[in-house]
Amino acid sequence: MKVAEERSSVGTFREPGTFFLALNNIFILFQLELNTFRAQWMSELKRSSGASGRLLRAKGLKRPQDIAREEKATELFLRAVQEEQNGAVYEAIKFYRMAMQLVPDIEFKINYSRPPDADRVGGNYMDNNGDGEIEDLLAYFEQELTLESSFPKICTPELDLTQMHISALPREILMYIFRWVVSSDLDIGALEQLSLVCRGFYICARDPEIWHLACLRVWGRNCTKLVPFNSWREMFLQRPRVRCDGVYISKTSYIRQGEESLDGFYRAWHHVEYYRYLRFFPDGHVVMLTTPEDPLLVVPRLRTKNIRMDSVLLGHFRLSQETDNQTKVFAVVCKKKEKATEFQRNRFCRRNPPPEAEHSFHVGLHLCSGGRQSFNKLVWIHHSCHITYKLTGETVITEFDLDSNYTPFFFARVKSYTAFSEQPL
Numbered sequence: 001m002k003v004a005e006e007r008s009s010v011g012t013f014r015e016p017g018t019f020f021l022a023l024n025n026i027f028i029l030f031q032l033e034l035n036t037f038r039a040q041w042m043s044e045l046k047r048s049s050g051a052s053g054r055l056l057r058a059k060g061l062k063r064p065q066d067i068a069r070e071e072k073a074t075e076l077f078l079r080a081v082q083e084e085q086n087g088a089v090y091e092a093i094k095f096y097r098m099a100m101q102l103v104p105d106i107e108f109k110i111n112y113s114r115p116p117d118a119d120r121v122g123g124n125y126m127d128n129n130g131d132g133e134i135e136d137l138l139a140y141f142e143q144e145l146t147l148e149s150s151f152p153k154i155c156t157p158e159l160d161l162t163q164m165h166i167s168a169l170p171r172e173i174l175m176y177i178f179r180w181v182v183s184s185d186l187d188i189g190a191l192e193q194l195s196l197v198c199r200g201f202y203i204c205a206r207d208p209e210i211w212h213l214a215c216l217r218v219w220g221r222n223c224t225k226l227v228p229f230n231s232w233r234e235m236f237l238q239r240p241r242v243r244c245d246g247v248y249i250s251k252t253s254y255i256r257q258g259e260e261s262l263d264g265f266y267r268a269w270h271h272v273e274y275y276r277y278l279r280f281f282p283d284g285h286v287v288m289l290t291t292p293e294d295p296l297l298v299v300p301r302l303r304t305k306n307i308r309m310d311s312v313l314l315g316h317f318r319l320s321q322e323t324d325n326q327t328k329v330f331a332v333v334c335k336k337k338e339k340a341t342e343f344q345r346n347r348f349c350r351r352n353p354p355p356e357a358e359h360s361f362h363v364g365l366h367l368c369s370g371g372r373q374s375f376n377k378l379v380w381i382h383h384s385c386h387i388t389y390k391l392t393g394e395t396v397i398t399e400f401d402l403d404s405n406y407t408p409f410f411f412a413r414v415k416s417y418t419a420f421s422e423q424p425l
Contacts (some may be wrong), residue, residue, distance in 0.1 A: 015416070018157045038174075077110060094290065112238075137202075153201040154166075154167055154174060154203070155198045167200070175210070178204055178210060179213070179424040185418045186217060186415065188214065190418065213425050238323075241375060242319070244280050244369065248410065250278075250408060252405050253271065276290050277289040277299075284317060285305055285314070287312060288363070291309075303417055314334065317329055318331075329363075330365075332360055334360040335359065356390040365379060365381060377408055377409065383399070384398060
């Protein structure tokens with residue numbers, strides 16, 4: 001009897017239904033406790049976030065999300081202002097709408113103390129009108145290098161090198177390298193790019209000797225005094241001068257009436273189009289060319305003065321500063337002298353010797369600025385042809401009327417002209 005009871009109790013404990021039911025009850029209790037913990041944790045988290053948000057609002061602080069949204073709205077609003085100033089009203093409305101969707105009252109949160117383009121980087125190196133700011137930055141860099149060590153270097157290597165670093169070179173050698181960068185072609189743009197490398201290169205690029213040499217190369221004896229400029233760099237950037245890192249191009253087009261047909265029913269009309277090119281060199285030489293060829297074909301051939309084209313004119317130019325603060329460019333150009341062939345010398349020239357005469361063209365241009373670039377426009381003020389006969393010494397001058405065919409020259413920078421340095425500054 002006792003054995004039977006023990007068997008029955010053991011059999012009851014080993015029944016599978018009862019065992020899984022107990023496990024299910026334990027799982028349900030555990031799930032209820034976990035849900036209760038989650039609910040309590042979420043309520044505490046909301047309470048703490050609400051308190052922190054109220055604390056930030058009480059202190060006048062903003063959350064990072066609000067700051068990012070306001071910065072984006074400010075950028076869009078300033079972009080809309082710029083588009084409206086440029087006349088693109090449709091684009092301006094689009095950016096205004098995007099900004100107000102992010103922050104409805106963004107118009108009253110923007111600081112208008114500086115222009116929208118104040119933080120943008122770029123533009124031409126000649127459009128710099130804050131020379132005082134540059135001098136402050138130059139003094140700041142020099143002071144930093146002096147405070148870092150008693151023997152300041154131009155620059156220090158960022159990584160460990162097995163070879164000699166450029167900072168080990170004397171300052172005189174570095175300045176000579178900078179003169180090669182500027183070169184005899186006056187590539188000031190390359191010097192400005194080199195100044196962005198580090199503080200030491202910025203200081204070297206502002207060295208007065210380099211800018212003084214550049215001014216002497218442009219104006220020669222006419223730049224002995226700095227007045228009214230504060231530095232040689234300011235004189236080079238602001239004083240009117242012709243640019244040598246590109247070419248001045250003038251495009252002329254007109255319609256000409258042709259001859260009447262044989263039957264008299266129609267008359268042809270011709271559309272004539274040609275270009276004038278002016279290429280100035282720092283040593284005072286100038287190249288002038290008139291041709292119907294496209295600039296893509298002609299501009300690469302004007303890199304040097306040794307141009308193999310029959311219609312090219314070579315000469316010299318000079319700058320003239322008038323009393324009314326107008327800068328004028330005067331140039332005298334003529335064709336290259338060609339040697340007579342043996343056939344001409346032996347036959348034709350013996351029978352009909354042509355009168356020996358020299359043809360030269362005198363050109364006068366007014367230098368001015370147009371658009372964002374400086375000194376990029378040349379306007380015709382004079383054009384004449386001088387014929388001098390060698391036998392009599394007589395000179396015949398023929399002046400041309402400056403009509404609508406004398407369109408202004410506009411400057412186009414050509415990077416290939418200053419890609420190679422042949423001589424230092």
